[in-house]
Amino acid sequence: MTETPLRILVVEDEVLIALELECLLDDLGHITVGVAGNSADAIALGQATSPDVAFVDIHLIDGPTGVEVARALSADPHTTVVFMTANAKRIPDDFAGAVGVIAKPYSERVVAGALRYVADRRAGLAATVEGLDGFRLASAPETGERHTPVR
Amino acid sequence: MVLTDPRQHDNPIVWANEAFLSLTGYAWEEISGRNCRMLQGPETDPRAVRRLRDAVIAGRPIEIELVNYRKDGTSFWNGMTVAPVHDETGQIVHFYSAQADMTGKYRTEVAMKDAHDELERRVGEQTAHLRAALEQKTALLHEVDHRVKNNLQVISSLMLLKARRTPRGEAKDALQGMAERIGALSTVHRMLYSTGDVTRFDLREFADDFVSELVAGLDTDRTAVSAEIDSIAVSAAMAAPLALMLHELATNAVRHAFPDSRPGRVTISAQRSDDGLRMLIEDDGVGLAGGTPNPAGFGRSLVEMVVRQLRGVIAWSDVAPGTRVEILVPLDAISLQSPITDRAPGPEWASP
Numbered sequence: 001m002t003e004t005p006l007r008i009l010v011v012e013d014e015v016l017i018a019l020e021l022e023c024l025l026d027d028l029g030h031i032t033v034g035v036a037g038n039s040a041d042a043i044a045l046g047q048a049t050s051p052d053v054a055f056v057d058i059h060l061i062d063g064p065t066g067v068e069v070a071r072a073l074s075a076d077p078h079t080t081v082v083f084m085t086a087n088a089k090r091i092p093d094d095f096a097g098a099v100g101v102i103a104k105p106y107s108e109r110v111v112a113g114a115l116r117y118v119a120d121r122r123a124g125l126a127a128t129v130e131g132l133d134g135f136r137l138a139s140a141p142e143t144g145e146r147h148t149p150v151r
Numbered sequence: 152m153v154l155t156d157p158r159q160h161d162n163p164i165v166w167a168n169e170a171f172l173s174l175t176g177y178a179w180e181e182i183s184g185r186n187c188r189m190l191q192g193p194e195t196d197p198r199a200v201r202r203l204r205d206a207v208i209a210g211r212p213i214e215i216e217l218v219n220y221r222k223d224g225t226s227f228w229n230g231m232t233v234a235p236v237h238d239e240t241g242q243i244v245h246f247y248s249a250q251a252d253m254t255g256k257y258r259t260e261v262a263m264k265d266a267h268d269e270l271e272r273r274v275g276e277q278t279a280h281l282r283a284a285l286e287q288k289t290a291l292l293h294e295v296d297h298r299v300k301n302n303l304q305v306i307s308s309l310m311l312l313k314a315r316r317t318p319r320g321e322a323k324d325a326l327q328g329m330a331e332r333i334g335a336l337s338t339v340h341r342m343l344y345s346t347g348d349v350t351r352f353d354l355r356e357f358a359d360d361f362v363s364e365l366v367a368g369l370d371t372d373r374t375a376v377s378a379e380i381d382s383i384a385v386s387a388a389m390a391a392p393l394a395l396m397l398h399e400l401a402t403n404a405v406r407h408a409f410p411d412s413r414p415g416r417v418t419i420s421a422q423r424s425d426d427g428l429r430m431l432i433e434d435d436g437v438g439l440a441g442g443t444p445n446p447a448g449f450g451r452s453l454v455e456m457v458v459r460q461l462r463g464v465i466a467w468s469d470v471a472p473g474t475r476v477e478i479l480v481p482l483d484a485i486s487l488q489s490p491i492t493d494r495a496p497g498p499e500w501a502s503p
Contacts, residue, residue: 014301020308023315059297086300089293105303105337109367133360134341 006119009051010035011042011069012084013060021055021111028112039065046073053118056098058085070096080118088136095138103134110134153187154236155246161186162207162246174250176222187248190229192220203233210235210243216253228253303337328402335361335398339390350485352390354383354421354428358397362419365401374409375416376401383423386485392457393428393480399457400432400476403450408436408474415473427463427481435473 008030012018015037022032033049036042038061046054046069054073058066066083067090074081074097081097086104095101099121102114113132120127129135154166163184172179175190182189191200199217206213212234219229230253236245307330314326338360342352358380366376385393397419404417413436421430451467454476458465463480 014305014308016305016308016312020312023312059301086304087293087297103341104300105307105334105341107334107337107364109364131363133356133363 004119006030006052006115007033007049009033009042009045009049009054009073009079011037011054011056011060011066013037013057024108024111028115030115038062039069042069043072046076046079050076050078052078052080052122053115054079054081055084055102056081058083058087058090064090066090067092067096070098074098080122082114082118098138100129100135100137103136106134152250153248155187155248157207157235157243157246165245171250174221174227174252175219181222190219192218192226194218194226195220203231206233207246216257228257300337300340303333303340307333307337331402332395332398334364335394336391338364339394343387343390351384351386354385354393355380356382357390357394358419358421361394361398361401365405369405373412373414374405376405377416377418379418379420381422383421383428384486385428386483389461389480389483389486392460396454396457396461396478397430397432399450399454404432404434404436404474408434408438410437413437423482424479426479428479428486430478430480432476433470433473437473438469438471439467439474440469 008025010018010021010025010032012021012035018035018037022035025032033051034045036045040062042054042056042060054070056066056070056073058064060066060069064087066085070081070083073079080099083091083095083098083101084104084106085091085101088101088103091098091101099118100114102110110132113129114135117127117129117132117135129137152168153164153171155162156165159165163186164182165184167179167182172182175182188200195218199215203213203215203217212232214230214232216228216230218226220226230251231248233246233248235243236247238244310326310330310333314323314330317323317326338357339352342356342360358378362376362378369376401417401419408417409415415435417432417434419430419432421428423429455465458478458480461480463478466477468475468477
């Protein structure tokens with residue numbers, strides 16, 4: 001279904017949500033490189049796997065630490081961070097380096113659409129989020145090289 | 152009244168009248184030849200003293216109020232008018248000063264200021280109290296909102312996980328169907344609290360999202376879905392049942408009206424009418440009689456229950472080709488107080 005599979009890190013403290021998301025990502029032809037429920041594991045997994053995409057919930061086992069996690073993960077220029085939360089009000093104005101947020105409760109269509117957007121953007125194509133009500137961008141997409149892999 | 156002589160050292164008192172003596176409590180011998188500053192004390196404002204001294208040095212007249220002390224140590228507010236007295240050559244020979252006890256006036260002013268300060272303090276306290284209470288309530292609302300959404304996600308994940316592990320067949324379809332219904336309710340929740348208005352939501356916004364979801368799982372070349380939904384504000388209480396109903400009818404039409412790859416179209420429309428909210432779901436499929444009655448069974452009774460809950464009426468008809476479902480639902484007071492419409496609720500809403 002997808003041209004190039006994305007390597008995805010899932011940062012989510014609800015085991016059931018994480019598991020179902022993993023199945024969904026598999027259906028969509030992507031690879032889940034890891035699941036983390038707390039901030040320390042998430043940051044360590046991010047460093048170990050350098051994923052293409054990280055889905056980050058705000059509320060984790062150790063509190064509302066998802067914002068820190070997003071900041072740490074987006075420090076890797078290879079990783080595109082997307083928040084996935086029912087608590088979008090906690091996201092800071094600069095989105096902590098994330099490109100957008102998928103609002104919970106989400107549908108499979110919105111997750112698929114958000115990933116398509118991220119893949120297009122990483123490939124340097126014109127990406128659109130039209131019709132994806134549950135996916136909101138941090139700001140107007142930048143044209144810079146920020147999210148294309150260096151090296 | 153008192154006269155001083157600036158030509159003598161330290162500008163001493165050279166004359167005082169009886170009123171001055173009785174105001175200050177001193178005998179003439181006790182003040183004669185002394186400077187007026189003998190009346191000042193700890194509560195005398197040094198700034199007022201400086202202004203007075205500057206005026207005397209400059210030879211300017213001045214009106215000033217300051218705290219003075221009597222011989223017995225009690226204080227009073229002294230309202231003074233001080234003016235230079237010139238001789239024929241223009242030289243200042245005396246300073247003349249008239250006094251008035253302003254203590255009464257000051258007491259009132261101080262009492263009023265105290266009362267005012269106290270009132271301000273109390274209002275401030277009250278405001279801080281209310282602000283804290285409001286912040287607490289807002290935090291609570293966010294917490295509950297967050298939990299509801301998270302739980303809906305968990306429930307949906309649970310259904311889908313079980314569906315994945317269930318072999319193809321009726322049970323799997325039922326689980327997927329339930330996950331989709333939960334999805335419809337989830338969309339309502341996401342929209343209700345994202346706009347800031349937690350009491351109402353826009354039916355059109357929901358329908359747009361919902362139709363996108365419906366079309367996503369379809370071969371759109373074969374089945375076309377179009378929606379014409381007016382922007383209608385609907386109360387939160389009505390939102391969930393309406394969403395469930397629309398989801399059920401549209402999904403039913405898409406799933407069961409076009410068996411054997413039969414092409415067709417589904418049209419969903421909703422308008423406000425004089426009688427309330429009027430919705431129409433039409434398809435050009437096989438019709439009620441042509442479909443297998445079994446799968447639509449639960450969906451149909453769900454729709455009828457929801458319409459009953461909304462105190463509306465529903466009419467199913469075979470229109471050959473296809474099925475037409477018309478629903479009329481009265482709008483409640485919260486829906487009606489919308490800025491989108493200005494119609495007041497009519498008496499017909501009172502009927503049960």
